Amino acid sequence: MRSILNRLFLAIALVISSIAFSQAQEHDHTGEATTQHEGEAPVEKGKFKVGDMIMHHIKDDHGWEFAHGVTLPLPVILYSADQGLEVFSSSRLEHGTVYNGYKLDHGKIHRVNAAGTELDDAKFYNFSITKNVASLLLSAIIMLLLFPAISRSYIGNRGKAPKGAASFLEPIILFVRDEVAKPSIGPKYTKYLPYLLTLFFFILINNLLGLLPGAANVTGNIAVTLVLAVITFIIVSFSGNKHYWMHIFKPSGVPLALLPIMVPVEIVGVFMKPLSLMIRLFANMTAGHIIILSLLSLIFMANSLGGMMTSVAISPVVMVFTIFLNLIEVLVAFIQAFIFTLLTAMYIGSAVEDHHEADHGIGYEPAEAH
Amino acid sequence: MDLLTPDLGLLFWQAIVFLGLFLILRTFAWKPITDSLNERENNIQSALDLAEKTRLEMTALKADNEKLLVQARQEREVILRGAKEIADKMVADSRDKAEAEGRRMLEQAREAMQNERQALVAQMKKEVVTLSLDIAEKVLRKELSDKTAQEKLVSDLVSKSRLN
Numbered sequence: 001m002r003s004i005l006n007r008l009f010l011a012i013a014l015v016i017s018s019i020a021f022s023q024a025q026e027h028d029h030t031g032e033a034t035t036q037h038e039g040e041a042p043v044e045k046g047k048f049k050v051g052d053m054i055m056h057h058i059k060d061d062h063g064w065e066f067a068h069g070v071t072l073p074l075p076v077i078l079y080s081a082d083q084g085l086e087v088f089s090s091s092r093l094e095h096g097t098v099y100n101g102y103k104l105d106h107g108k109i110h111r112v113n114a115a116g117t118e119l120d121d122a123k124f125y126n127f128s129i130t131k132n133v134a135s136l137l138l139s140a141i142i143m144l145l146l147f148p149a150i151s152r153s154y155i156g157n158r159g160k161a162p163k164g165a166a167s168f169l170e171p172i173i174l175f176v177r178d179e180v181a182k183p184s185i186g187p188k189y190t191k192y193l194p195y196l197l198t199l200f201f202f203i204l205i206n207n208l209l210g211l212l213p214g215a216a217n218v219t220g221n222i223a224v225t226l227v228l229a230v231i232t233f234i235i236v237s238f239s240g241n242k243h244y245w246m247h248i249f250k251p252s253g254v255p256l257a258l259l260p261i262m263v264p265v266e267i268v269g270v271f272m273k274p275l276s277l278m279i280r281l282f283a284n285m286t287a288g289h290i291i292i293l294s295l296l297s298l299i300f301m302a303n304s305l306g307g308m309m310t311s312v313a314i315s316p317v318v319m320v321f322t323i324f325l326n327l328i329e330v331l332v333a334f335i336q337a338f339i340f341t342l343l344t345a346m347y348i349g350s351a352v353e354d355h356h357e358a359d360h361g362i363g364y365e366p367a368e369a370h
Numbered sequence: 371m372d373l374l375t376p377d378l379g380l381l382f383w384q385a386i387v388f389l390g391l392f393l394i395l396r397t398f399a400w401k402p403i404t405d406s407l408n409e410r411e412n413n414i415q416s417a418l419d420l421a422e423k424t425r426l427e428m429t430a431l432k433a434d435n436e437k438l439l440v441q442a443r444q445e446r447e448v449i450l451r452g453a454k455e456i457a458d459k460m461v462a463d464s465r466d467k468a469e470a471e472g473r474r475m476l477e478q479a480r481e482a483m484q485n486e487r488q489a490l491v492a493q494m495k496k497e498v499v500t501l502s503l504d505i506a507e508k509v510l511r512k513e514l515s516d517k518t519a520q521e522k523l524v525s526d527l528v529s530k531s532r533l534n
Contacts, residue, residue: 060377077379126379133383140387147399154406173403193404194396202388223376227384286373 048304050297058217058289060132061107062090066214074134078102078109080124090128132224135216139205147201176200176341184345188352192345195235199228200341207285207333211326219336220285222278229278232344236273240351273347277340284336288329295322 064072073091080086086100093104103112111122129137150166157163162170181189181196206218218224246252248266251259298318303311514520 055373059373060380126377127382128379129383130377130380132380133387136383136387140391143391144394147395147403151399151402151406154403158406158409170407174407177404177407190404194400195392197400198388198392198395202391221377221380222374223380224384226376227381227388231388 048300050294050301053297054290054293056107057293058220058286059107060130060216060221062093062104062109062128062130064131064134064214064216072134074131075129076102076109077127077129078124079127080111080122083124131216132218132221135206135209135218136224139202139209139218142205142209143201172200173197180338180342180345184342184349186349186353189345192235192239192348195231196341196345199232199344200337203228203281203340204333204337207337208330210285210289211329211333217285217289219281220289222282225278225282228281228340229274232277232347233271233274235344236347236351237270239348241354243354244351273343277343281336281340284332288325288332292322292325292329295325 062076063074066072071091071094073089073094076086076088076090076093078086083100088099090104092099093102093109096103096105098112098116101111101113103110103116103118105118109126109128110118110120111124112118146165146169150169153163153166157166161167176197177189177193180200181193185192203219206224209215210217210219248270249263251262251266254262295318299311299315302314514523
């Protein structure tokens with residue numbers, strides 16, 4: 001009974017979210033189209049550039065635009081050698097206004113001179129709380145509220161069955177422990193379990209948050225996945241035992257003549273693994289967002305090609321596809337979190353495992369989904 | 371903010387947020403959670419082990435009981451058989467004893483009767499002798515009361531006796 005209710009609730013939430021999402025898009029685009037074309041030829045009115053719209057949605061931004069006109073200004077933090085540290089609201093840079101010698105152009109802050117021309121060689125560092133950073137902080141707050149609370153419930157509920165959120169998350173935690181960490185790493189898994197759990201839930205929560213309408217595309221940003229991949233790389237490299245490095249630099253059973261080929265291949269492999277982690281997550285999440293946005297764009301393209309009635313006619317079909325893809329994206333959110341964590345665990349496992357399986361250890365990768 | 375070039379600010383924030391999250395959650399969430407999960411699993415395992423052990427003990431106990439029961443039954447049989455034997459023996463013994471006693475008493479009685487009879491016969495013999503002597507005396511006295519008879523007798527006796 002409960003599971004049926006849960007499913008019903010999930011389905012309703014998805015339908016509502018996709019409808020809200022599409023409406024947000026709609027407002028956005030009609031609005032964007034008008035602002036964009038204010039300075040341009042009025043002939044182009046009613047048309048909008050799908051590519052620009054999609055890029056605008058999947059990329060980072062100063063200010064968090066939930067729907068058109070509803071923008072949460074976020075702090076801009078800049079550091080430059082000559083002007084020092086500067087903190088101001090992103091609302092000061094709206095509509096191309098120049099503030100303190102900075103100008104926001106297509107989501108990127110440029111240094112401008114008094115005349116208003118951009119200075120490309122100006123050096124400054126942008127540590128702004130962008131949309132992605134804000135979403136990142138939001139997900140961190142969610143995790144900091146959720147997991148310590150669960151751990152308290154475990155302590156308060158000692159020796160009893162889990163209750164509430166703990167009973168929902170416990171199977172996932174056990175899954176990461178028993179299906180990911182234990183088989184991949186082996187007996188030394190306890191040391192790496194906290195990292196794997198943090199990784200899994202960080203990716204999962206950010207993936208799911210990214211699916212909400214108006215949300216940021218955090219895990220679809222290459223900087224975020226880069227940091228995760230680099231941390232995994234550091235952990236793997238520092239965990240690597242003698243066998244791991246021996247296998248790379250002096251593989252046993254390889255003819256001497258092949259070493260000049262094998263060693264570079266193995267060295268490239270060391271870097272390829274985190275690189276593949278980085279690109280896999282980034283590409284999967286970004287691609288999912290692009291597909292959903294492209295589908296929704298069909299409505300507006302129909303509007304500009306065949307007029308109002310065509311877009312109304314095409315909307316139900318697009319809606320069905322969008323709901324379907326949203327459901328797939330929910331699945332992908334879990335799968336990608338799982339794959340990133342599993343592969344990290346396997347790389348750690350190959351670095352820490354004891355000798356006897358060294359031949360399979362490093363070159364071995366499971367069939368990589370997606 | 372291009373798609374494929376990582377942004378410095380986001381790199382910075384992501385590193386800080388993720389590492390901070392990791393360090394905080396490691397201490398305040400994952401450790402207590404995994405510890406209590408392990409503890410619960412150990413509890414369940416030990417409870418299962420205990421149940422299994424108790425089950426084995428119960429089986430052993432039951433087998434013991436069965437064995438004891440069989441043994442007790444055997445012992446009872448032995449005891450019963452022994453008791454029956456003793457009782458039989460006692461009955462037989464007492465019968466033998468009674469028979470022997472009866473025989474002995476009969477013998478004694480017979481002996482006593484024999485003795486009595488012999489004494490009686492001896493007495494009777496004695497009395498008969500006395501009586502016959504008395505009678506003979508009386509007869510003799512009467513026979514010899516006159517002189518002629520006496521002389522006759524003596525002459526008879528003398529005549530009869532051969533004098534060598």
